[in-house]
Amino acid sequence: MIEASQLNKSFDGRVAVQDVSFRVPEGGRLMLLGTSGSGKTTTLRMLNRLIDPDGGTVLFRGQDTRTFRPEILRRQMGYVMQQYGLFPHYTVAENIAIVPRLLHWDKPRIRRRTEDLLRQLGLSWDAHAHQYPNQLSGGQQQRVGLARALAADPPVLLMDEPFGALDPVTRTRIRQEFLELDEFKSKTVVMVTHDIRDALELGDHIGIMDKGRIIQMGTPDELQQNPANDFVAAFLHGQTDAS
Template identity: 50%
Template sequence: MIEIDGITKTYGAMTAVDAVSMTVETGTITVIVGTSGSGKTTLLRMINRLEEPSAGEVRINGEATHSLKPHILRRRIGYAIQGHGLFPHHTVGRNIGAVPELLNWPKDKIRARVDELLELFSMDPDAFRDRYPAELSGGQQQRVGVARALASRPDLLLMDEPFGALDPIIRTRAQEDLRRIQQRLGSTIMLVTHDMEEAIRLGDRVAVMDGGKLVQHGTPAEIIAAPATEFVADMVGDVERPLRLLSLIPAGEVVEEGTANGEALPASASLRDALSACLWTGREAVPIERDGAAAGRVTLAAIRARAEAHG
């Protein structure tokens, strides 16, 4: 568990982060979202002491971070940034194994961990272990950057705009990768973004910052349905709100008996995905499957009824 207690950062007369307090539960993703200059990156950097707080403290599993030497603390916290920050002259294997090597892990244990993470990110170890960053696509480099941050099994993974430089299709895939891997490993993640769409898609909890203050901290559904301030409402977007809520509801919740033409969606797909499929192909319903077997259909009428109920 991560406890952030009244943490503040001032630069002369300017307050970049203003008495922020929140708790991050173990095994969850918390997304910190806000516009440029809202203090979100400074908050993240105070957790691993790349920036020293002016006041307040951070505790990881009950232990105050200021009681540890910064380099010891940072080995316990993974850190992934936009542009991934890979060492260009080191192979993928050496990049991922950098922190375990600093921790004096045995060579065979490092190699096993590198291969495990490559497989987790759907990158064949034999094909990728000995490549250099310049030989990878942007999406592959980003995966390696996240794998490196996870290599030493950190207590906490901090991510600062990790997917900002990726094109939209690769970005969506990278977000899905992160969600899948986080659930598999049980990692605790704090991620900074300026994109509310990303925050809602990824976060178990969303923390909205404005002018250095934490203005709302809640589940994606709470943030969308009951924005605490006008700033939060603007970030969610009034017109977008029903669509954003549809993105949180699995199609399996409104499936009904019957058949429909076209490619089936899994029951875990969101109602927003089902709406897109209907509108894209001009259909009134889409087929739904569970575990590869037909489960019924979701109709456009049912989707609209859900959207209107939340509108």
């Protein structure tokens, strides 16, 4: 479904991402796990061409993403931004409707879809559709960010620290809700996190990133049983202990 090969990216001569390669099959869930500044967001944004790599290629369904118009590509890849990324001057309903509007859905269809998503995510049209993001709690904003990414039913979801701003209790609950959501189950997912518990619960594969590189890639079991080096071991172990 998504195949990244030897991605490289520097900003102002400083390497942010180096030789990053991975494959995510249809329905797969890859977690990019690493410390702050390790190149996770940059990697994610090279998948939907929010950032163009200096070198390397990304294939989507076997086709080089450079052959897509960026906006066409992005409609196939719902994007949940780090820190929600909701438009503050749009209501909840308007935020969720952004891609459906671009796709010229008619109003009743957008309304039905928005109501349905809000309900699935434990929010309601009457209580929340006309609120602005700053009137919502962090957890509610996070759900709206997910609803927006899911609105036009893209096959791929790119999620950047979707639970990053939440307290541990809310984080655990929302993570569980995501897992149980039918719409989430059918997606191909690439998700960025610095939280080992997110990665273990949501991922079928985990790529550990450090200093712009993926230093180990494997299933949760493989990483836990055979960490490639002390960094991986410390990362898995240290954060698990902190829970």
